[in-house]
Amino acid sequence: MAKMCMGLFTGSVDKLIGAGVVLSGAAADDMDVDVFVLLQGARAFIKGNEDKIDNLSEATHLKEEFFEALEKVNVPKWHEFFEQAKELTNVKIHVCSLAGKLWGGEKIEDFNELVDDICGIGEYITAAEEADVHLFI
Amino acid sequence: MTNEELNALPIAKTVDARGTACPGPLLAAKKAIGEINPGDIMEILSSDEGTKKDIPKWANKKGHEYLGTAEESGFFKIFMKK
Numbered sequence: 001m002a003k004m005c006m007g008l009f010t011g012s013v014d015k016l017i018g019a020g021v022v023l024s025g026a027a028a029d030d031m032d033v034d035v036f037v038l039l040q041g042a043r044a045f046i047k048g049n050e051d052k053i054d055n056l057s058e059a060t061h062l063k064e065e066f067f068e069a070l071e072k073v074n075v076p077k078w079h080e081f082f083e084q085a086k087e088l089t090n091v092k093i094h095v096c097s098l099a100g101k102l103w104g105g106e107k108i109e110d111f112n113e114l115v116d117d118i119c120g121i122g123e124y125i126t127a128a129e130e131a132d133v134h135l136f137i
Numbered sequence: 138m139t140n141e142e143l144n145a146l147p148i149a150k151t152v153d154a155r156g157t158a159c160p161g162p163l164l165a166a167k168k169a170i171g172e173i174n175p176g177d178i179m180e181i182l183s184s185d186e187g188t189k190k191d192i193p194k195w196a197n198k199k200g201h202e203y204l205g206t207a208e209e210s211g212f213f214k215i216f217m218k219k
Contacts, residue, residue, distance in 0.1 A: 024160035028167045028195055073158045088167060 004033045005131035007124065011040040012057040013078055014066065019137050020081020026133075027088035034131070035093045036124040037115075042099035047112045049103075050079045082114050094119040143207040143216050149177035155212050159187040166192055170201070170219060177219050178204070184212040192217070 004026045008019055019035075026033050037045055044053045056063055076084070085091050095111060097118050105111050108118060128134045152169045154162035162183040173179055181192060193203040196217045204216040 021160055024164055028163045
């Protein structure tokens with residue numbers, strides 16, 4: 001089974017949705033996926049933060065139009081993409097311990113149910129070495 | 138196959154993914170394929186243009202048979218055999 005490794009550095013809603021769409025494609029393909037949540041990304045995975053994330057990385061001046069378009073096109077919320085991908089294939093979400101600490105997450109119970117474990121950077125590098133596809137978002 | 142031939146196929150499962158954008162129809166097809174038996178035919182209804190290429194490629198990659206796409210008014214149907 002093909003393996004995907006994703007470094008998810010960004011915690012903005014546009015890039016989280018983008019990552020979710022990519023995960024959906026990987027799920028349709030039955031890929032094994034390891035997502036490593038780094039620095040800014042970890043904020044979105046702190047318990048209770050899922051629906052508080054509303055900043056954009058790109059075209060920030062078009063935020064209102066972007067959110068209206070998401071609703072109009074019936075795009076799921078970012079965490080719904082992740083939940084669905086986890087239901088359909090083997091997706092593991094690892095939060096970098098440093099990243100977690102930056103946002104007040106030190107133990108697994110500090111994070112939402114998407115998160116499988118807390119890891120160190122070595123695990124990310126090893127997964128990236130072994131993956132068929134490696135993305136950094 | 139012509140539209141007429143496609144529409145005459147015996148359908149074991151219909152997936153109505155109209156109203157969802159990519160990757161919605163692909164994921165709907167992926168979920169539904171587990172509910173039918175080998176040899177069964179499934180049709181996927183979609184209005185998302187990306188689906189026209191996405192599902193045939195996915196079907197062939199996964200060892201299913203893409204049979205064709207029939208245009209309807211405001212949407213299309215993709216037919217595949219498990």
